Amino acid sequence: MGAGLGREHCRRCALPLSRQPNLKGHDRNVIQTFTFYLFATIVIASGALTILSRNPVHSVLWLILAFFNAAGLMLILGAEFIAMLLVIVYVGAVAVLFLFVVMMLDVDFAEMRAGFARYAGFGALMAVVLLAEMIFAVAAWNAGGVSVASKAAPVDPSVPNIEALGTVLFTRYLYIFEAAGLVLLVAMIGAIVLTHRTRSGLRPQNPSEQNRRRPEEATRNMNPGIGQGVEL
Amino acid sequence: MTEWFQGQLGYGFGWFVSTLILILMIALPLMLAVAMIIYADRKIWAAMALRRGPNVVGPFGLLQSFADGLKVFLKETIIPSSANRGLFLLAPIITFTIALIAWAVIPFGPDMVLADINVGLLYILAASSLGVYGVIIAGWASNSKYPFYSALRAAAQMVSYEVSIGFVLITVILWAGTFNLQGIIAMQKSHVFFLNGFGFNPLLFPMAVIFLISAMAETARAPFDLTEAESELVAGYQTEYSSMSFALFWLGEYGNVLLMCALNATLFWGGWLPPIDWAPLYVVPGIIWLFAKIFIFFFIFSWVKATVPRFRYDQLMRLGWKIFLPFALLWVAIVSGYLMITRYGALA
Numbered sequence: 001m002g003a004g005l006g007r008e009h010c011r012r013c014a015l016p017l018s019r020q021p022n023l024k025g026h027d028r029n030v031i032q033t034f035t036f037y038l039f040a041t042i043v044i045a046s047g048a049l050t051i052l053s054r055n056p057v058h059s060v061l062w063l064i065l066a067f068f069n070a071a072g073l074m075l076i077l078g079a080e081f082i083a084m085l086l087v088i089v090y091v092g093a094v095a096v097l098f099l100f101v102v103m104m105l106d107v108d109f110a111e112m113r114a115g116f117a118r119y120a121g122f123g124a125l126m127a128v129v130l131l132a133e134m135i136f137a138v139a140a141w142n143a144g145g146v147s148v149a150s151k152a153a154p155v156d157p158s159v160p161n162i163e164a165l166g167t168v169l170f171t172r173y174l175y176i177f178e179a180a181g182l183v184l185l186v187a188m189i190g191a192i193v194l195t196h197r198t199r200s201g202l203r204p205q206n207p208s209e210q211n212r213r214r215p216e217e218a219t220r221n222m223n224p225g226i227g228q229g230v231e232l
Numbered sequence: 233m234t235e236w237f238q239g240q241l242g243y244g245f246g247w248f249v250s251t252l253i254l255i256l257m258i259a260l261p262l263m264l265a266v267a268m269i270i271y272a273d274r275k276i277w278a279a280m281a282l283r284r285g286p287n288v289v290g291p292f293g294l295l296q297s298f299a300d301g302l303k304v305f306l307k308e309t310i311i312p313s314s315a316n317r318g319l320f321l322l323a324p325i326i327t328f329t330i331a332l333i334a335w336a337v338i339p340f341g342p343d344m345v346l347a348d349i350n351v352g353l354l355y356i357l358a359a360s361s362l363g364v365y366g367v368i369i370a371g372w373a374s375n376s377k378y379p380f381y382s383a384l385r386a387a388a389q390m391v392s393y394e395v396s397i398g399f400v401l402i403t404v405i406l407w408a409g410t411f412n413l414q415g416i417i418a419m420q421k422s423h424v425f426f427l428n429g430f431g432f433n434p435l436l437f438p439m440a441v442i443f444l445i446s447a448m449a450e451t452a453r454a455p456f457d458l459t460e461a462e463s464e465l466v467a468g469y470q471t472e473y474s475s476m477s478f479a480l481f482w483l484g485e486y487g488n489v490l491l492m493c494a495l496n497a498t499l500f501w502g503g504w505l506p507p508i509d510w511a512p513l514y515v516v517p518g519i520i521w522l523f524a525k526i527f528i529f530f531f532i533f534s535w536v537k538a539t540v541p542r543f544r545y546d547q548l549m550r551l552g553w554k555i556f557l558p559f560a561l562l563w564v565a566i567v568s569g570y571l572m573i574t575r576y577g578a579l580a
Contacts, residue, residue: 057372061319064365084354092361093391096368100387103372103380160350162411205546 032076039072056102064095081162254346258335266486267297272527273486273534280538307475312374315472319373324473324480327366331487334359338494339414341504341518352413353401356495360397360450363488364390366481367452367459367469374472382468385545386452386459392552393449399560400443403567404430404499413498420502422509429507431500435567440500442556444532447492449552451485454537458545489533490526497525 046065053059067090074083169177222230238246271286271294278285286293311320337352339345349355364386371383407430408416424432431440449456460468470481497503502525504518543551572578 057319061369080349080351081354084351084358087358088354088361092358092364092394096364096387096391099365099368099372100384103368103383162351205544207547207550 039069042069060099270297276534277538304479309475314375316373323370324477327484328480330362331484353411370469378465379469382459393446396556396560397446400439417503426509428502428505451488455540493526493529496529
């Protein structure tokens with residue numbers, strides 16, 4: 001829209017666009033709606049391709065695309081901090097490790113497809129449960145005591161959402177926040193304890209020993225005569 | 233400019249057209265800068281090895297990069313028969329695109345920034361964390377052993393150094409109190425007496441050093457270029473690439489190096505501000521100061537490349553996880569403690 005200015009009419013009111021006093025707001029909505037449907041379509045399509053593609057590496061790459069577009073959706077919602085975190089944490093770190101692991105694995109596709117029929121029922125059950133939960137959550141949100149004003153803008157839009165999140169996380173939910181950190185720490189230590197094992201026959205590097213080594217200890221000046229070798 | 237286009241073409245379409253023009257105004261000079269910086273890199277490297285470097289094409293060899301570009305452009309693109317075709321071609325495009333997108337938030341002057349967003353630094357962190365995908369996908373899609381080893385090395389290396397870069401950025405954010413790059417630059421104005429830049433602050437200088445070294449590791453420049461260590465891995469993830477797909481890796485790599493130089497300048501040395509807060513220096517436009525700083529950092533990158541031998545892989549991992557990470561973590565605690573006492577009055 002906008003190209004044939006003056007002739008076109010706004011979709012919501014009778015005024016032609018050239019006389020539209022609040023052109024900005026309406027056009028902005030059009031852009032937002034367009035980007036929302038773009039991102040949402042790609043999220044759903046790439047989510048579907050994640051579970052449908054036969055090559056596991058392709059699956060992970062589709063998953064990454066889904067994360068990326070989910071971040072785009074968050075941006076439209078005005079949650080720029082969450083969007084960036086999604087990209088940094090999930091796309092930048094978690095998915096890299098996924099990709100790393102999947103590439104290293106030697107996956108047997110025939111076996112995987114044989115397993116599909118076995119787990120199909122269970123998977124369908126999970127899907128139904130998740131869908132039901134989502135419907136309940138939306139219904140509860142609509143029915144609950146949340147007023148319309150705070151639904152539209154739960155916090156003052158002029159406050160950057162890093163500040164808004166920080167204020168809530170470090171005051172009201174401080175203990176829960178710290179407990180979450182503790183859980184992650186325990187998980188990390190647990191993973192290290194479970195996978196770390198000392199094998200015999202290892203020859204680890206010792207950097208301090210390597211740094212202490214001087215040329216005098218490691219080299220000798222030899223001056224053998226012609227036709228004579230060097231005894232080492 | 234945006235307003236003018238919006239007046240002509242309507243709000244949405246005008247915004248689209250003007251943003252497209254602004255993007256090209258950054259991307260095209262950037263490509264030119266990459267061509268010249270490759271020439272500069274080769275000249276500096278040659279000078280340190282007592283050679284002449286490129287000196288045949290054009291005056292002083294200035295057009296060497298363009299000759300190389302033309303040569304590469306005219307070559308045939310070879311796709312290995314066992315490669316994963318789609319991903320093989322996608323990988324260099326990803327590397328190149330991601331090297332460009334982070335420039336959107338770099339401020340070139342008081343009002344010269346494409347996207348003045350309030351999560352600018354996080355955006356850069358996000359963009360730089362994506363850089364690894366080009367390498368991993370290239371290594372996997374080539375279906376060849378050396379590129380694959382290179383991809384594994386790259387994944388581990390870039391994830392490792394991102395952690396310490398993250399902590400370094402936290403100290404800067406704590407001091408500046410904002411994620412916005414213009415805000416960070418504004419906070420650096422006469423930060424230490426009359427000097428512009430966080431790097432002049434003794435509490436932040438160690439972080440500037442860690443950031444510079446981590447930036448080299450993050451861009452896989454020598455001495456951290458284990459992903460393309462020619463003595464072990466032929467050319468690493470680029471082994472199977474030819475023609476323009478190879479050139480895109482090359483451009484992306486140097487684009488990333490320039491970005492890291494710009495970040496060093498912006499986060500610690502005042503960005504487009506002159507180094508000294510003295511009125512006559514502000515006559516020189518900010519963009520000149522930024523370019524001068526970028527070039528100084530690029531010279532350091534080249535200098536290190538020419539003089540420092542390549543790290544062993546275990547040394548690389550040790551430096552990232554056992555030295556930089558604990559040190560940066562401790563420094564975050566020290567800086568936040570100092571700020572709590574001096575700025576927020578924790579003891580008062």
